[in-house]
Amino acid sequence: MAVGFGLFPLGLAFGVLLSQSGLAWWWAPVFSMMIYAGSLEFLAIGLLLAITPLAQVALTAFMVNFRHVFYALSFPLHKVRGPLARTYSMYALTDESYAVTATRPEAELTGGRVLGIQMFCQLYWVGGGLAGALVGLAIPGRVEGLDFALTALFAVLAVDAFRVRRDIPTPVLALACAIGALFVPSGAFLVVAMGAFTVVLLARYGVRRTRLRRSAPRVRPSTQDAGSPDGPDARKGDA
Amino acid sequence: MPSTGYLLGALTVILVVTFGLRALPFAFVAPVRSSSLLRFLGAHMPVGIMVILTVYTLAGTPLTVAGAAPAAAALAASIGLHLWRSHALVSIIGGTGLYVLLVQLWG
Numbered sequence: 587m588a589v590g591f592g593l594f595p596l597g598l599a600f601g602v603l604l605s606q607s608g609l610a611w612w613w614a615p616v617f618s619m620m621i622y623a624g625s626l627e628f629l630a631i632g633l634l635l636a637i638t639p640l641a642q643v644a645l646t647a648f649m650v651n652f653r654h655v656f657y658a659l660s661f662p663l664h665k666v667r668g669p670l671a672r673t674y675s676m677y678a679l680t681d682e683s684y685a686v687t688a689t690r691p692e693a694e695l696t697g698g699r700v701l702g703i704q705m706f707c708q709l710y711w712v713g714g715g716l717a718g719a720l721v722g723l724a725i726p727g728r729v730e731g732l733d734f735a736l737t738a739l740f741a742v743l744a745v746d747a748f749r750v751r752r753d754i755p756t757p758v759l760a761l762a763c764a765i766g767a768l769f770v771p772s773g774a775f776l777v778v779a780m781g782a783f784t785v786v787l788l789a790r791y792g793v794r795r796t797r798l799r800r801s802a803p804r805v806r807p808s809t810q811d812a813g814s815p816d817g818p819d820a821r822k823g824d825a
Numbered sequence: 826m827p828s829t830g831y832l833l834g835a836l837t838v839i840l841v842v843t844f845g846l847r848a849l850p851f852a853f854v855a856p857v858r859s860s861s862l863l864r865f866l867g868a869h870m871p872v873g874i875m876v877i878l879t880v881y882t883l884a885g886t887p888l889t890v891a892g893a894a895p896a897a898a899a900l901a902a903s904i905g906l907h908l909w910r911s912h913a914l915v916s917i918i919g920g921t922g923l924y925v926l927l928v929q930l931w932g
Contacts, residue, residue, distance in 0.1 A: 621840065629878065635826075640838050647843055734899055746913075748872050750868075753872075783877060
């Protein structure tokens, strides 16, 4: 089964980083089983080594994994039967398993198929992490600069996320929040940056909503081309 | 090195938060679907969070030529490769390889 095989090398990188960070190799499968969310797992190595307060760990996990909330909208959980299988299916609802099920025709997906996809994804991820941790042990000394893989991973994910909407202001605002947070003398960079970004996003949402409300009455009487692609189609209902 | 108790505690916190984010929405699928605020946040948060995390991982980089130049070059390489080939592994390995090489040369 080739599905999710891309997870193996990424798991491998995670394992190498973990064992080079000084943690015992067997933490790799423990991390992979308990966190099982790729990007957060990489991030957790640094956070946990710095003995970050648990509240801040929780907030970071919440912000980084918030996107998973939306997977429930279209993930075919209703096909999975039995409380245990359903619990596993929700636990293993990663970006990859969501992406794989989302690109398959609905009729092709049985409950067993969905579970199979998720188990294979986890097998590759945990297996890769374990293999990487052992490779990391075998490498003599430390390979300087390997942790840049995490920076590259987030930059790649940012580009992928950007491609979905091609909206310029949001990443620029996020960058401004992040750079601003670098100058706040506290140990809580992520909390400050993500908190500020959330506030800015809420403000942007508010501005957009009031602007739509105000423009709605003007748009309606002059409906020369009702099918205008720029029209606030999504919001027509609640104006 | 953090204690085993702290590590297990922190991992449990992450497990609970992540599982909650993945499982709870299934109980509230209908209201979540109709919330335009949640849809807006869902559409705009990922790119911003990833930008912030990218900056976070670079925050410890010293602002000297020897510190910042390899990071800047490798970041540009990763983003450039990804815009060009759209292959995550190629972009990550390419950028990281360049970084390891540059740090070695400068060091």
